[in-house]
Amino acid sequence: MLAPLAGCTSEQPSTPQPQSETETKGPAGPVPAGLDRFYAQPLTWSDCGPYATSDDARSLLSTKGLQCARLTVPLDYAAPQGDTITIGVLRHKASGDRIGALVLNPGGPGASGIVAAASLAGQVSSSELGQRFDLVGFDPRGIGASQPEVSCLTDQERDTERTEDLDTDGSPAGVAKQEAEAKDFAVKCAQRTEHGAAMLANIGTRDVAKDMDVLRSALGEQKLTYLGYSYGTRIGYTYAEAFPKNVRAMILDGALDPNQDETDSLVAQGAGFGVAFNQFAAWCAARPDCALGPNPAGATKAFQDLVRPLLDNPVRLNDGRELTFDDATIGAIQALYTQQLWQPLNSGLNELKSGRGTTLMALADQYNERDSSGHYTNTQDAFTAIRCVDDPRITNKTEILNAENRYDQVAPFLDDGRPNGAALDSCAFWPVPNTSEPHEPKVTGVPPVLVISTTNDPATPYEAGVNLAKAMNGALLTFEGTQHTVFLQGIPCVDQAGTDYLVNGTLPPSGKRCAGQ
Incomplete structure (x- = not known):
């Protein structure tokens, strides 16, 4: 099921960003063999208007202080010299002493990270999180402003x-x-869908995680700081498994249970x-x-x-x-x-x-x-x-x-x-086989992650978060409430715990629980 986009607001940062700028940094961090040109690519930031794909997106993306760019990635990472596709990316710059970029995904699968980041930008701009991090959202391959889109x-x-x-x-x-x-x-x-079966064969989380590592490098980040909601937690733990040494910090909110097959997951969701x-x-x-x-x-x-x-x-x-x-x-x-x-x-x-x-x-x-x-x-x-x-059919x-x-x-x-x-x-x-399947991620070498799970989450049951925290050797923060995902949605206890972790690496104490207002 789809995760809601959190914190929509019309508040605007006081200082507009330049209409267009190109940043050339060269590759940051390790570069997989054969992918140098993707990891070293510059990002040209400009107005976000052309990236809107809906009424809501047009309204949100007109907010001052937002910049958008296109990231080029291989259609098929097994053939990086072949066809390429582009990923739509949005950022809102840090307003203070910058630590780096906070990359987020709102879930779905299929939801727009550009829209999610735009909806959060005004809310977090004056907070400690907005002062210390660029807020970066991306539309995963085939979705929204990314080209081509699944059709x-x-x-x-x-x-x-x-x-x-x-x-x-x-x-x-x-x-x-x-x-x-x-x-x-x-x-x-x-x-x-443009590229047909080839696009469908390379649309899954396996490839989105690889795109996110290219994005990390293009943003100039040695290590990734990531916030994933709902299905975005699957992107997060898939990334951690594929690139364990490239993780700085990771919040996974509203978790999918990595061991659960499709039928059990749907029934558990029904129970929620x-x-x-x-x-x-x-x-x-x-x-x-x-x-x-x-x-x-x-x-x-x-x-x-x-x-x-x-x-x-x-x-x-x-x-x-x-x-x-x-x-x-x-x-x-x-x-x-x-x-x-x-x-x-x-x-x-x-x-x-x-x-x-x-x-x-x-x-x-x-x-x-x-x-x-x-x-x-x-x-x-x-x-x-x-x-x-x-998942297997x-x-x-x-x-x-x-x-x-x-x-x-x-x-x-x-x-x-x-x-x-x-x-x-x-x-x-489906005309192509599955490219992944449920399993407990192997994340040796990944720094401790923070998993947030809500007791009465309707879409991703609480126990899924408990199980993911164990699988990731991470900390679990429990929110006592009835809603789907909670971080940056106005619950001070949760927001402060998450911010302390992202800024300072400080995990909440074992057994930490936050109550709704």
Whole structure:
């Protein structure tokens, strides 16, 4: 699932950066054989406007003090003399006694690091972190401003797909139709993405980690200081395994369990959303306008009673679209990522009672990154493309059906009430093999990392952070709350602990816990 972009703000640093500048530093740190020209490349920093790929990005990237550049990397690191691609990069310069660059990734996979860094820039500019570090975000290969981008479905095709509720039909005919669409999606990704199968074969985390080391050198950093949220934790531990001597410091917030396979990970995520829904239901029940009623124990049935009728009778909206069961539940999932969206979720469910679906559709659009013009970012296309090469494909239908049944048990509010099927997903038809698989990273020689895990994280369960901290021989900071990721999101205890670690290398004491406000 997608991680939220934290701390969006319109605050602007007082001193604008130059419109364009080229920095030539030569390679920094070790350079793998045959990659000298990439590691030694200069970065030409300029206005960020051309890097915007959505309404939100256009607004954020117009903020003064932001600079963008393109980093050139090999399409295939096994053939560095062959085709090249570019990575979009954004920075906000340190305002004080600079330590170096803090490179971040917001997760997904498929989310834009450029947008995430831009949204955080104003928030951290006057903080100790903003004084000591350049804040640097990048769009991983194939995503957002990086070129070429993964391209599978058109905007119209994505809208049409959302009207079909295909995955609620577990009948043999329904499964056959789901698999036909899954295969068609895989074919379109290969046909419509520049470099085709070669790009899809080299889109995974294995290659993103290599790109990040090129970026480290191009930024002039001997060692990498990194902040990874959600799926960004996988990028972090993959980098640490590949380049253990190149790590200065690393915060991994909202961890993916490195040992967990795809089905167990999805079921664990479902359990996380189940807990978050129960937390929402308890919050809602104390309100006189609670759409699910005053008894939290009845909230699951109340939710099902509201959304299941959409399977047969979607709600038509003023813009001509229809709110389907899938969109209503995706809207709910989006709201469960953060308590800041609980009020809109309650409002949307109250609207649904009177046959309106505007707010739930807006939440679903936010999840799917559809803007006011009807344009989608390529996040969902990239999410699938990366997932299909990051993990082995699942073709055992008994395993698939078992996972779907387990998911319904741990997240019953999302159960559509119909028998599950066992449809193969797009990864089963992917034109290239996976390039990595779940395993405990071997990180001998990596300095201690800081893992932050939230007790009621809906998307990346708390135990995943516990397991990653053990695997990385790192420190664990526990946040007691219900949201997905927490660092730099306004919790002083967490923000100070993370800042002390990044600036001074000081890890929090063993067993350190922070409570929500």
